[in-house]
Amino acid sequence: MTDVSRRTLLLGSAAAVVAGGAGYLVGARREPDEPAPASAVKVPKYRSRPDLDGLPDVTITTAAAGTVPGHVFLTPFAGALRGPLIVDEQGSPIWFKKVPDPATVAIDFKVQRYRGRPVLTWWEGTIGGTGGQGVGQGEFVLADESYREITRIRAAGSEQADQHDLVLTDRGTALFWVYDPVRYDLSPVGGPSDGVLHDGVLQEIDIATGRRIFEWRARDHVTLPESYAPLPQGDSAHLPYDYLHPNSVSLDRDGHLLFSARHTWGLYKVHRTTGEVIWRIGGKKSDLRVDERSSFSWQHDFQRRRDGSYSIFDNGAGITVEREYSRGLIFRVDEKAKTVTFVAEHVHPQRLSAPTQGNFRELADGGTFIGWGQQPHFTEHAADGTVRLAGHLPADNQSYRAYKAEWPGVARDQPALGLRVDGGNVIASASWNGHTGVSRWRARAGGQPGALSTAVEAARTGFETSLTLAGLPEYVVVEALDERNQVIGSSSAIPVRT
Template identity: 85%
Template sequence: MTDRSTSKPGVSRRTMLLGSAAAAAVAGGGGYLLGRSESPPVQESAAAPSPAAAKYRSRPDLNGLPDVTITTPGRGTAPGHVFLTPFAGALRGPLIVDEKGSPVWFRKVPDPATVAIDFKAQRYRGKPVLTWWEGTIGGTGGQGVGQGEFVVVDQAYREITRIRAAGTEQADQHDLLITAEGTALFWVYDPVPYDLTSLGGPADGVLHDGVLQEIDIATGRLILEWRARDHVGLDESYAPLPQGASAHLPYDYLHPNSVSLDADGHLLFSARHTWGLYKVHRRTGAVLWRIGGKRSDLRVDERSAFSWQHDFQRRRDGGYSIFDNGAGITTERDYSRGLIFSVDEKARTVTFVAEHVHPQRLSAPTQGNFRELADGGTFIGWGQQPHFTEHDADGTVRLAGHLPRDNQSYRAYKAEWAGVARDQPALGLRVEGDSVIASASWNGHTGVARWRARAGGRPGALSTAVEAERAGFETELTLAGVPEYVVVDALDETGQVIGSSSAIPVRV
């Protein structure tokens, strides 16, 4: 492993993101209220259904959000929200939903990025943050290689920084780990000239080298860099060489897709195309052991055998887990699974512990993740299949949901998150007969328990009020009569006003 003490300039997404992409990916106002407003007498609002044509009247810009369906309602689930990155449709970006599938927060990826990937909650400098990758995906032999950068935002969804690869290359999308030291670990797919004649390829071929970088987030300084071709042989790969007219495309022999830390601080990563899991010395870069593939250093029992896998993680009980796709360029297993196994480094053995399977025994040839939850349960994103599940420790499904069939999320996570939006609540109005329906929402604010709508003849004299419990992303309140102006207030669990919309005139 190379120790770097000098800073290399980052590469801006805005100037470089689209420059070398091989293919495109698949497809309220400002201000907020402090304190409590004068509260007129309230009555409970009756629910009023919206016409199907307008999913969110308060935020029509979000009407294209894909529906998230919960098929197994959560019972005894771990607290938290679900984190997704829809790939398809007009609205692609990081999406948080609750256990009913209702949106909590969404942000569309800006141009020139085409998708967001690997959206999750982490900690940076001791504080909760959200991170995701945004960029464009290029095709290499049918496998996705990303060119982009990672975004870090705080609890108010304000951008703290963007994490960019050192040098001229751009960060790959597969994983980002923020360490306790304030550094970021992630992969770069670096195309380098390479003689591939030993494998039957061209002498002037191109190899996609897997480059693991560690960057100091605050300064962008490159701290460590590890190059796979110095440690992992091309003969370990199960991926075929590009052929014919594609022979000079980069050979993606490794396809690393995760990075994490073992309990002793050394590096763990998964390489899909070698069917290998690797433990790497964090200082020297030496491969301490391989699990799986053609050169496994440890003996793997039959039930622990895996292929085309993702997301290699150490568990709190000392075991390890992966998302075992079981399918990819070839099909080795008729269903994918979350796999847990133990490692005995002294005996050099890998022993099966448990597997978690989707009730439909889904097979996901690409993508996916498998993560331990704080209560001992697990959460699985089924990758190419648009599903996610939460499991008890014994594998029983306690929550299941999915995106539409024509969509997918590279990974899916569950985590607790407290967001405090800094814009105003949004308000949409429509007149139905002798009533006004107020539609209220506040994208990303997790502290709203109830909504109150106030109405009257002018903004400073709103004497009529109704209240309703928050009912998903958007809540509707019915006001009798047709007033001149309406305002909605967001209330917390104690009834305090935590934000108010602008006064909106009612147009008949």
């Protein structure tokens, strides 16, 4: 069998111009008789960072008491500004990074640990596939607390990493999927004898060296008749048949591998060393008896929970619709009795149905956080299923997954400053993309950059905070203050133009 080049679907987008430097002056000097109609001037969303003008709004619809501390991690998929995004519980941005054009997206943005330190990880690449099912060609990025890139994790061999999941292990390795197109005889299932199969390849890579530690190929263990996905037809008959569509990987308590395969409706436990399938749950060849309330389809994100139960995001819809709404599903597995029994389900208040994507993760207090995939929503639930935080991206956007975690971000660059004149005063707009330690802002003004005596302060109010300086000074600088009122960063001194 030989490898076949992949077909890719480039995602077109409008280019965004990213402004550099630590300060921005909104508006320019003009001659007194030059007309300046108000309608011709577009007011940026963030005066200190006009390059983030196209950042999608995140709306919070439910904010109850008792939420777990942390920030929300998203990957806006549409628009000119696509990339990893952190927001607070009010929906205000904390950090954003635009991924490169053309046609690049970010997916699966989350906090993990590497060499004992918290890191950010996300996938960058392009999305293609057949039958509307996303197949990624790209690589994973690891960044430290200062958002500096540590390394990029790439698949071994000639193929590229798929976007669906990345797990960093305490061995210093990374687990992820590769969708490998191989020549394959599909005639036993009604396809062409010279067909192409998307083989699900699970790789474990040593992060420091890029060396392949372990590899598992689905076609050696999971048969084609187990799939619920239809074969490509007609002119598309020789496109890769995505019979498995693996979309998550995780580790069980005993160190063996857990993964979800969307197109077989199957959950699998695989021996970490031999690669043998220990058991299957769901689909056409389940090794365990699944009770009615625990049955699932087109699912994502198979995880072991701290109390020994398991969870998935049960889409209930995909190529077909099997359930009216999607849900976070929790169940117990009795390996001796070979049974799967229902524990609980968590549902969006709007009974959302997400035909693609999504995730369901346990929080520190036993609650859960759900990303609703194709539906641009996220929810945090108490242990009893009560919604205590709910929000969403714009309706024309989506985030493959959504996570909640604490993050100690320390930006390397300077705070940004935008200035505008309003009547006889100057409005200073301050922000610091990525720094989570800012409690207050101070603006200082004066006649020279080294002699800024006038000062005003204000509590941080979201991504950007505005401060009003009386009169028209020559220069302004802003300083970021921590909770002890100590200066932790300062912008450049920016001249005021009237």
